[in-house]
Amino acid sequence: MDSVVELEYLDGGIVLVTLTNGKVNALSGAVVARIGEIAAELTAAPPKVVVVTGGPKIFAAGADISEFGGPDEAAGITERIHVALDALAAIPRFVIAEVSGYALGGGCELALACDYRIASERAVFGQPEVLLGTIPGGGGTQRLARAVGASRAKEISITGRQVKAEEALRIGLADEIVPAEELRDRTMALATEVARGATIAQALAKAAIDRGLSMSLADGLMVERELFVESFRTEDSQIGVRSFLENGPGKAEFLGR
Ligand code: COA
Numbered sequence: 001m002d003s004v005v006e007l008e009y010l011d012g013g014i015v016l017v018t019l020t021n022g023k024v025n026a027l028s029g030a031v032v033a034r035i036g037e038i039a040a041e042l043t044a045a046p047p048k049v050v051v052v053t054g055g056p057k058i059f060a061a062g063a064d065i066s067e068f069g070g071p072d073e074a075a076g077i078t079e080r081i082h083v084a085l086d087a088l089a090a091i092p093r094f095v096i097a098e099v100s101g102y103a104l105g106g107g108c109e110l111a112l113a114c115d116y117r118i119a120s121e122r123a124v125f126g127q128p129e130v131l132l133g134t135i136p137g138g139g140g141t142q143r144l145a146r147a148v149g150a151s152r153a154k155e156i157s158i159t160g161r162q163v164k165a166e167e168a169l170r171i172g173l174a175d176e177i178v179p180a181e182e183l184r185d186r187t188m189a190l191a192t193e194v195a196r197g198a199t200i201a202q203a204l205a206k207a208a209i210d211r212g213l214s215m216s217l218a219d220g221l222m223v224e225r226e227l228f229v230e231s232f233r234t235e236d237s238q239i240g241v242r243s244f245l246e247n248g249p250g251k252a253e254f255l256g257r
Contacts (some may be wrong), residue, residue: 007041013048013195013256014188019194023063025054027106027138029077031064035110039087046203048094048195048256051187052114053098054107056180059123062105063138077220078137081106083217085113085139089210093202094194098187100180109138112147112173115206118190119165119174120183128160137208146213189208198236199256204228 004021017038019025027035042050054060063077088095088110097103097114104126111117112123120123127136127144135141136157145153148171156163168174178186194202204227214221231237236254243252 004028004031005038007038009047012192013052014191015042017050017052019052019054019060024058024102025107026061026064026065026066027081027110029067029080032080036080036084036087039084039091042091042093043087044256046091046199048093048199049191050091050093050095051097051098051191052088052110053100054103055101055186057101058107059097059099059101059103059105060110061102062107062128065132065254068132072133074137081138086107089113089115092207093199094202094206096187096191096194098183099125099174100183104128105136105140106138108173109136109143112143115137116190117168117174117176118183118187119168119177120180121165121177122180123165123168123174123177125163125168125173126176128159128162129159130158131160144173196235196254198240198252198254200234201231201236201240204231 001064004019006018008016008018010016019031021028021031050097063081067073067077094116095114097111097117099111099117099119101120101122103111103123104124105128108125108127127140129136134146141153141157144156148156152171163171163173165174165177169177206229211223215223235257239254240252
């Protein structure tokens with residue numbers, strides 16, 4: 001067991017990453033470094049699907065405020081969290097954030113670096129950095145704006161207010177919400193469904209969407225064209241097409257290659 005972040009390889013190709021850093025899961029330098037190491041490990045030898053979670057009451061309370069100092073320390077903090085969360089976002093597999101409680105500051109940014117957020121009805125999101133006189137430095141200004149739109153991202157970041165689960169769902173910050181007692185089952189049901197899918201095609205779909213988001217529509221469509229062709233180099237595409245023609249939709253048993 002790791003002291004600040006636990007990494008578990010579950011059956012069926014599901015990897016569970018659990019923040020276990022004390023009472024509030026502050027994203028200390030050690031936690032951020034470990035997230036970066038785990039992302040590198042899961043990129044070098046990818047499982048089928050990744051779940052990132054925290055504690056039952058607190059997913060993660062943000063950067064470790066006790067490590068803050070002046071601008072020199074700030075430069076290191078923001079660079080290190082950007083590098084680690086970019087690495088997490090770039091894992092070539094579907095990365096699900098399971099958010100049971102508070103996801104504030106860097107905790108919200110960690111959830112936003114994942115591909116999809118399943119939240120408990122008790123979850124609370126927010127970018128409260130402004131209440132400390134600073135701003136989001138872990139990707140929040142960029143990823144929150146892409147998730148909820150510029151004006152809502154500005155209002156959330158400028159007031160520092162807490163966004164409860166229902167609202168998070170409505171504005172696209174959370175992708176689904178479920179009762180707290182059903183959260184783990186729902187997360188695992190989705191992870192299991194994804195793990196049974198055509199893994200390489202899933203990775204290509206993720207890559208096409210992510211790469212396209214930083215491009216013009218025309219350039220993004222060229223990326224799609226390239227990766228669509230790439231998907232036909234997989235065994236799964238042969239299996240999937242043949243299964244459809246012989247047995248109808250949704251019955252293919254993929255090999256993940
Ligand atoms: N970094 C460092 N320490 C933190 C922390 C953080 N981001 N968030 C909370 N803590 C500490 C508190 O100072 C407190 O320390 P203490 O026990 O020595 O007094 C302890 O964790 C528990 O926090 P507390 O506020 O008493 O717990 P709570 O359950 O009432 O509330 C939160 C939990 C997460 C809602 C609340 O702690 C909070 O809002 N934290 C700050 C979030 C934030 O501003 N993040 C952005 C950072 S830039």
